[in-house]
Every structure is written in C-alpha cells, then in structure tokens.
Amino acid sequence: QKEVEQNSGPLSVPEGAIASLNCTYSDRGSQSFFWYRQYSGKSPELIMSIYSNGDKEDGRFTAQLNKASQYVSLLIRDSQPSDSATYLCAAPRSNDYKLSFGAGTTVTVRA
Amino acid sequence: DAMVIQNPRYQVTQFGKPVTLSCSQTLNHNVMYWYQQKSSQAPKLLFHYYDKDFNNEADTPDNFQSRRPNTSFCFLDIRSPGLGDAAMYLCATSRALAGTETDTQYFGPGTRLTVL
Numbered sequence: 001q002k003e004v005e006q007n008s009g010p011l012s013v014p015e016g017a018i019a020s021l022n023c024t025y026s027d028r029g030s031q032s033f034f035w036y037r038q039y040s041g042k043s044p045e046l047i048m049s050i051y052s053n054g055d056k057e058d059g060r061f062t063a064q065l066n067k068a069s070q071y072v073s074l075l076i077r078d079s080q081p082s083d084s085a086t087y088l089c090a091a092p093r094s095n096d097y098k099l100s101f102g103a104g105t106t107v108t109v110r111a
Numbered sequence: 112d113a114m115v116i117q118n119p120r121y122q123v124t125q126f127g128k129p130v131t132l133s134c135s136q137t138l139n140h141n142v143m144y145w146y147q148q149k150s151s152q153a154p155k156l157l158f159h160y161y162d163k164d165f166n167n168e169a170d171t172p173d174n175f176q177s178r179r180p181n182t183s184f185c186f187l188d189i190r191s192p193g194l195g196d197a198a199m200y201l202c203a204t205s206r207a208l209a210g211t212e213t214d215t216q217y218f219g220p221g222t223r224l225t226v227l
Contacts, residue, residue, distance in 0.1 A: 043219060088153060104151075
C-alpha cells in the first residue's frame with residue numbers, strides 16, 4: 001500500500017466550476033499535510049498546509065482533513081485556466097518525518 | 112524576499128562528466144533537501160541535511176554526493192552522470208524535520224539536468 005494515494009485523474013473541469021482533489025494516507029501518525037501545485041516544467045509550490053481536522057480556507061482553495069478516515073482533500077472554487085497544473089498531496093512519515101508524495105492529480109480547467 | 116535559489120536553472124553535461132548543482136536559501140532554515148524528479152513522477156528524496164548532519168536515503172546511488180558548507184548553501188555533486196540521471200533536481204528547505212507548522216518544505220525553482 002502506498003503511503004499517500006491520490007485520485008489518479010486527470011481531472012478536467014470547466015472554468016468557474018469546483019475542482020475536487022482527494023488524497024488518502026496510510027500512516028496514522030502523520031500530523032501535517034500539504035498540497036503543492038506544480039506547473040509543467042516548474043517546481044512544486046506550496047498552496048495549502050493543514051494540521052487539524054476540519055476545513056481550512058485560503059482564497060479559492062479549501063483543504064479538508066479527516067484524520068479518522070485518513071483523508072485529505074483540496075477544493076478549488078471558481079476554477080481558472082491558471083489553475084491547470086498537477087497537484088501533489090504530501091505528508092511526513094511518522095517514523096522519520098520525510099515527506100511522502102502522492103503521484104499527483106493533473107487538473108485541466110477548460111475555458 | 113526570503114527564498115530558495117538554485118543555480119543553474121538548466122545544466123547540460125556529457126555522459127560521465129562531473130556536474131555540481133547549487134542551492135542557497137535566505138530563510139535561515141535548518142534542513143535542506145535534495146530531490147530528483149523525473150517526468151510525470153513524484154519527487155524522490157536523495158538526501159537531506161539537518162544543520163551539518165547528513166542523511167542519505169538508502170537507495171540513493173553512490174554517484175550522488177552532497178555538501179553543505181554553511182547554513183545557506185548546499186551542493187549536489189553527480190560524479191559520473193549517466194543518461195538515467197537526466198531529471199529535474201529540486202532543492203527544498205524546512206525549519207525543522209517535524210513539528211507543528213515547522214516542517215513545511217519550500218522548494219527552489221529546480222535545475223533541469225540534461226545528459227548527452
């Protein structure tokens with residue numbers, strides 16, 4: 001079982017719609033969770049971090065964490081063509097604190 | 112602005128010719144990481160430094176070495192690059208290895224390595 005798994009995508013949404021990205025993790029000891037956005041040929045850029053159960057909102061982005069279900073999600077509201085990218089979910093392993101990354105979900109926002 | 116800087120952004124080398132990639136940070140973070148990322152794959156951790164303490168991943172080839180002469184700088188040396196080493200090399204930093212909101216990793220822009 002992979003430590004961090006993401007819905008494989010690719011995900012295509014129309015401009016203005018909500019894009020929903022899902023991530024599950026296997027290490028119950030993980031305490032922090034991150035969403036990175038990566039444009040093609042560029043490096044990962046942190047867009048959200050979440051540490052507590054519930055929702056965390058930042059502009060058009062909302063991260064949701066459910067530790068009981070070992071589930072993290074990212075919602076992108078009012079999707080824009082500039083949101084087209086690969087989104088990486090990541091969580092540190094509890095035994096050595098190194099980041100485990102999901103395989104990424106590629107999002108395309110159609111104009 | 113505090114940031115993570117990588118040089119060069121693009122590096123072309125010949126098969127077997129040593130190459131050094133550099134990373135600097137103005138965040139004053141304790142931890143610096145080197146990742147390798149190939150197309151359509153997640154970043155793969157090669158090694159990290161916590162201050163001067165070096166931690167090598169078990170599956171990192173001996174061909175890859177790293178140096179951290181001071182808090183701000185870290186280097187990745189590839190002693191004899193092979194065609195399979197062509198990739199994006201990412202440097203990242205964090206304040207700590209773990210802990211509430213101190214383990215967030217910030218990535219530099221990356222160095223794209225081409226091996227001819």
